[in-house]
Amino acid sequence: MKLKLTTLALGAVMAAGPVMADLVFPSLSYRTGPYAAGGIPFADGYADYFTLLNERDGGIGGVMTKLIECETGYNTEKGVECYESTKGEGALVYQPLSTGITYQLIPKVTADNIPLHTMGYGRTSAANGEVFSNVFNYPANYWNGASGVVNYLLESNGGDLKGKKIALVYHNSAYGKEPIRTLEELSAKHGFELMALPVDHPGQEQKSQWLQIRRERPDFVTMWGWGVMNQVAIQEAANIRFPMENFIGVWWSGAEHDVMSAGDAADGYKALTFHNVGRDFPVFHHIQKYVVDTGKAAGAGDQIGTVLYNRGMYAAMLAAEAAKTAQGIHGTADINAAMMRDGMEALEINEAKMADLGMPNFGPSFNVSCENHGGPGLVGVTQWDASSKTWSLISDFKPTDGDVIGALVAEDSGAYAAENKITPNCN
Amino acid sequence: MFYREAGDFKTSYEQDSQTFPIKFDRFRYYAVLAIAFLVVPFVINDYWANAILLPFLIYAIAAIGLNILVGYAGQVSLGTGGFMAVGAYACYKFMTMMPEVSMFVHVLLAGGMTAIVCVVFGLPSLRIKGFYLAVATLAAQFFLVWLFNRVPWFYNYSASGQISAPERDVFGIMITGPNAPAWATYMFSLIFLTLCALVARNLTRGTIGRSWMAIRDMDIAAEIIGVNPLKAKLTAFAVSGFFIGISGALFFSVYLGAVEVGEAFGITKSFLVLFMVIIGGLGSIFGSFAGAAFLVLLPVVLKVVGVDVLGWPTDIVAHFQLVIVGALIIVFLIVEPHGLAQLWRVAKEKLRLWPFPH
Numbered sequence: 001m002k003l004k005l006t007t008l009a010l011g012a013v014m015a016a017g018p019v020m021a022d023l024v025f026p027s028l029s030y031r032t033g034p035y036a037a038g039g040i041p042f043a044d045g046y047a048d049y050f051t052l053l054n055e056r057d058g059g060i061g062g063v064m065t066k067l068i069e070c071e072t073g074y075n076t077e078k079g080v081e082c083y084e085s086t087k088g089e090g091a092l093v094y095q096p097l098s099t100g101i102t103y104q105l106i107p108k109v110t111a112d113n114i115p116l117h118t119m120g121y122g123r124t125s126a127a128n129g130e131v132f133s134n135v136f137n138y139p140a141n142y143w144n145g146a147s148g149v150v151n152y153l154l155e156s157n158g159g160d161l162k163g164k165k166i167a168l169v170y171h172n173s174a175y176g177k178e179p180i181r182t183l184e185e186l187s188a189k190h191g192f193e194l195m196a197l198p199v200d201h202p203g204q205e206q207k208s209q210w211l212q213i214r215r216e217r218p219d220f221v222t223m224w225g226w227g228v229m230n231q232v233a234i235q236e237a238a239n240i241r242f243p244m245e246n247f248i249g250v251w252w253s254g255a256e257h258d259v260m261s262a263g264d265a266a267d268g269y270k271a272l273t274f275h276n277v278g279r280d281f282p283v284f285h286h287i288q289k290y291v292v293d294t295g296k297a298a299g300a301g302d303q304i305g306t307v308l309y310n311r312g313m314y315a316a317m318l319a320a321e322a323a324k325t326a327q328g329i330h331g332t333a334d335i336n337a338a339m340m341r342d343g344m345e346a347l348e349i350n351e352a353k354m355a356d357l358g359m360p361n362f363g364p365s366f367n368v369s370c371e372n373h374g375g376p377g378l379v380g381v382t383q384w385d386a387s388s389k390t391w392s393l394i395s396d397f398k399p400t401d402g403d404v405i406g407a408l409v410a411e412d413s414g415a416y417a418a419e420n421k422i423t424p425n426c427n
Numbered sequence: 428m429f430y431r432e433a434g435d436f437k438t439s440y441e442q443d444s445q446t447f448p449i450k451f452d453r454f455r456y457y458a459v460l461a462i463a464f465l466v467v468p469f470v471i472n473d474y475w476a477n478a479i480l481l482p483f484l485i486y487a488i489a490a491i492g493l494n495i496l497v498g499y500a501g502q503v504s505l506g507t508g509g510f511m512a513v514g515a516y517a518c519y520k521f522m523t524m525m526p527e528v529s530m531f532v533h534v535l536l537a538g539g540m541t542a543i544v545c546v547v548f549g550l551p552s553l554r555i556k557g558f559y560l561a562v563a564t565l566a567a568q569f570f571l572v573w574l575f576n577r578v579p580w581f582y583n584y585s586a587s588g589q590i591s592a593p594e595r596d597v598f599g600i601m602i603t604g605p606n607a608p609a610w611a612t613y614m615f616s617l618i619f620l621t622l623c624a625l626v627a628r629n630l631t632r633g634t635i636g637r638s639w640m641a642i643r644d645m646d647i648a649a650e651i652i653g654v655n656p657l658k659a660k661l662t663a664f665a666v667s668g669f670f671i672g673i674s675g676a677l678f679f680s681v682y683l684g685a686v687e688v689g690e691a692f693g694i695t696k697s698f699l700v701l702f703m704v705i706i707g708g709l710g711s712i713f714g715s716f717a718g719a720a721f722l723v724l725l726p727v728v729l730k731v732v733g734v735d736v737l738g739w740p741t742d743i744v745a746h747f748q749l750v751i752v753g754a755l756i757i758v759f760l761i762v763e764p765h766g767l768a769q770l771w772r773v774a775k776e777k778l779r780l781w782p783f784p785h
Contacts, residue, residue: 031742
């Protein structure tokens, strides 16, 4: 009972919290556990961009930003705890970087009217904003990714995949299962054979899956992996001498740390992306000058320009731009979560804007609307060069199969709407 | 001084064998109940419900369930996560198949379903004991998780393999779903916990409980004096499964709202509940509460102290959590192998004599 009282008092102190003065951006990060390798650079990029805005521009529209970091360890229970403990502090938008936590949060954020941005992950059918009013997954989602893989393979095989066999190595969770539906549809449409191989959390044990690949000899392997699973898969692929050019990971399976451990054997491995790679962008000079050199970097400052750091920064940039849009719409600098939602729904990203921010040609131009929370779904392909240790874009951002994906989104979001008695509307 | 028995006369057998024979203890128990039922629901907010109280209440039910099996009947089980998954998936299937029925019924049915599954997996316990039984239940854990991942019928063929709780109510009050008020979810879990604790307490001091303990202490001797091991072991599995199923159902429907079997009910969950039982105290209802409180609250307290008060980086605090929780488990096992419940018992004995030590 004593213990209970002490925590009661502690919680009371915490619940009182600070008054809302800053623009609060919670960062549900994970710097520990089997997924930390991906979580750390993303969280660093996310934090550093907001620090840059504070240091260089004095916040967004004159209001300072405040980042509250909360460690989830990619665990849904801790994710819920993080959400509950930060939402009272005026959180504007949540980006949990975990499909599992996203599924927890979708109903909660809708009830609390806080937007949720799941960039390239989460529930794909949230692209239908008529049903998922508070969930956004622009600029691309898993089904774009699945279609992007198939399109790329079509292109490199003269437009014909008939009789080919594609293996999907996936994380056996909501995340990894997402692309299966789309790939099944696409396999019927293009006449290739699909072979799905689940890998259980955390993914260190993949011998049997790769043995099966060796036996069945698929023409191509695609992967929906995350965390330690990626490194292991690439190493296993190298061990069975699977040609790396025919191995394509989704964007969560294509960072430096995923391929480094396999060394030269990983040369030629491909991964999807929805934003540009490398550090030849003016914004990184600013980050170096205002954030790293002043000692305010979230991490050690050594992640700048890596794939996931760029993605974290891109996520922060989109959030900041949405906040600016919201400030414009509502004519107040001190926005709340509901205003932020409007800002996200009216977000416009174009080349001029990105060039202004020091990120020319960093990502696609797109407009978000109530009907489409998913953005344009443009997917590019990058390839790893083990000798120079760099990723390079080998296929520019191209549209994906809108017919197949649109129908699946309508079906899945319709089922969700029926299950939860939501009337789809846009007003 | 505090626990004075002087003047506390018992005039009937009922009074003599009640759960809290000392008056002070009894009133403290009533006070806790009164606060839990009459005060907390009015002051509770979302953070308190979802981050602290719900996990505590639900894990306490699971710990009571496991304590019956491990602490009272002496049958080591590593399948708790899998059995909680049975409760969760059963609850989900009932919720979607019979949306009109009250949530109470769903949770009870889920408990019953888990009891049946638990008995099936308890059958090997008639032949094997100790570590071998632990391995058999471990197999149950992996099998059940695999099953719920593999057979789409269990998750209603959803694309992601997740199950999410639709909105359900009790007497018109929303219990599940995002719009359920904090007090309602709290009360719902609290009622189940109170009922479970009362049932467990009364079972363990009756005939069934005594036969469990006889089997635990020495199964051959128990058999000789006429305890039926088949009945004793299987009832232990059934009752334990019932409680664990209830906790799994609440864990999914009321607390998280959406789960993915491998992540929510993996082997780590089995170990977590087993740690609760061991740290709290084997063979003690209070120990189940204490263990659940300890392992649910400690990470939250460490996080609050580390991140919010001291302002340390979140990753350092998360690593410290592992170190501190691990160290405390070791310290507890060395210093007080009988768990928090024994500490509490010793403290009570001391208080009874205080301030005169002899």
